Amino acid sequence: SYELTQPLSVSVALGQTARITCGGNNIGGRNVHWYRQKPGQAPVLVIYRDNNRPSGIPERFSGSNSGNTATLTISRAQGGDEADYYCQVWDSSSAYVFGTGTKVTVL
Amino acid sequence: EVQLVESGGGLVQPGGSLRLSCVASGFTLSSYWMHWVRQAPGKGPVWVSRIHSDGTDTRYADSVRGRFTVSRDSAKNTLYLQMNSLRAEDTAVYYCARGRNGDYAFDYWGQGSLVTVSS
Numbered sequence: 001s002y003e004l005t006q007p008l009s010v011s012v013a014l015g016q017t018a019r020i021t022c023g024g025n026n027i028g029g030r031n032v033h034w035y036r037q038k039p040g041q042a043p044v045l046v047i048y049r050d051n052n053r054p055s056g057i058p059e060r061f062s063g064s065n066s067g068n069t070a071t072l073t074i075s076r077a078q079g080g081d082e083a084d085y086y087c088q089v090w091d092s093s094s095a096y097v098f099g100t101g102t103k104v105t106v107l
Numbered sequence: 108e109v110q111l112v113e114s115g116g117g118l119v120q121p122g123g124s125l126r127l128s129c130v131a132s133g134f135t136l137s138s139y140w141m142h143w144v145r146q147a148p149g150k151g152p153v154w155v156s157r158i159h160s161d162g163t164d165t166r167y168a169d170s171v172r173g174r175f176t177v178s179r180d181s182a183k184n185t186l187y188l189q190m191n192s193l194r195a196e197d198t199a200v201y202y203c204a205r206g207r208n209g210d211y212a213f214d215y216w217g218q219g220s221l222v223t224v225s226s
Contacts, residue, residue, distance in 0.1 A: 033212035035152075042202055042216035043152060049210055086151055090211035095166060096142070096154035 002091040004099035011105045012077045020102045022070040022087030030089045032070040034063060038083045046085075047072060074104070082106050109133040109215045111203050116220030123193050127220055129186040129203030137162060137181045140206035142213060143188045145199035145222075153199075156188065157206065171197075193224045 005023040012018035022032060032050050035043035045054050047063040050070065060075045074081050087099040115127040127143070143155040156167045156177040165177050176189040186203050201220050204213035 031210055031212075033210075035213075037152075042219055043213070044216070045207075045212055045214050048207060048212040048214070054214060084151075088152075088212070095168065096144075096157075096211060098152045098154070101151040 001094045002089070002097050004087055004089065004097055006085075006087060006099040006102045008100075009103045009105065011107055012074070013107050014079070015076055018074040018077050018081070018104055018106075020072040020074075020085050020087075020104065022072070022099050023068055024070075024089065025068060027068055027070050027089065028066045030065075030091075032063065032065050033088045034061075034072045035086045035088065036081075036083045037086065043086065077104075077106050079106050109205070111205065111215055111217035113201065113203055113217040113220035116201065116222045118223045118225065119193055120226050121194060121224055123224070124189070124191045125193065125222060127188040127190070127201055127203075127222070129188075129217055131184045131186065131203075131205075134205070135181075136179055136184045136186060139208065141177075141179065141186045142204045142206055143175075143177060143186075144202045144204050144213065144216075145197075146202070146219075147196075147199040150199075152202075155201070158186070190222070193222075195224050198222060198224050 034047040036046045037043040050065040051063040062073045110132045113129045142157040146152045158177045174192045178187045203217045205215040207214040
C-alpha cells in the first residue's frame with residue numbers, strides 16, 4: 001500500500017514561513033492535495049493538484065511537488081494558521097491516501 | 108452555497124448497525140463523486156467509501172468492505188452510509204465529502220457525525 005509521511009510538528013515564528021513536507025515514493029508523479037484542520041472542525045482543502053488554491057484560500061498558501069517530496073508553504077504565518085495539516089493523493093491500489101499529519105504551531 | 112449536513116451517528120453496541128445520512132444543498136449530488144471519510148479520535152482522516160456520479164459504481168476501503176454500503180437518493184439529494192457488523196475500531200467521526208471534478212481531492216466536507224461502538 002502507498003504511504004505518505006509527514007513530520008509530526010512544525011513550529012514557525014509569527015510572520016515567518018512554514019514548510020510542511022509530505023514524503024512518498026515518487027510522489028512527484030502524482031497530484032498532491034493539502035488540507036487544514038482546526039480542532040473540532042472538518043478538514044478544509046487549501047491546495048489541490050500540487051499548487052492550486054481554491055477560492056477563499058489566501059495567496060500565502062502555496063505548494064510544490066517533485067521527486068519523493070511534496071511541500072506546503074505558508075508565508076507570513078498568522079495565529080489563525082495553527083492547525084493540523086494533511087497531504088493526500090490517490091493511488092490505484094490504496095485509493096485515497098492521507099498523510100500522517102503535521103501540527104503547525106505559530107510562536 | 109455548498110453545504111453538507113450529516114446525521115445518524117450515535118452509540119451502538121459491537122455487532123450492531125447504524126445508517127448515516129448526508130443532506131447536500133447548493134449543488135446536485137448526482138453530478139459529483141461523493142465520499143465518506145472517517146477520523147478516529149486523535150488520528151488522521153481515513154477514506155472509507157465513494158459512489159460514482161452515475162450512482163452505480165461504488166468502492167470501499169478494505170477495512171469496511173462487505174460491512175458498509177454507500178448509496179444515494181437523488182430525489183432527496185442525500186447520501187447514505189449503511190454500517191453493519193460494527194466493531195470498536197469503527198469508532199470515529201464520519202464525514203461526507205464531495206469529490207472535486209477532474210481530480211481526486213475533496214473540496215467540501217460536512218461537519219461530521221460521531222459514531223461510537225462500545226458495549
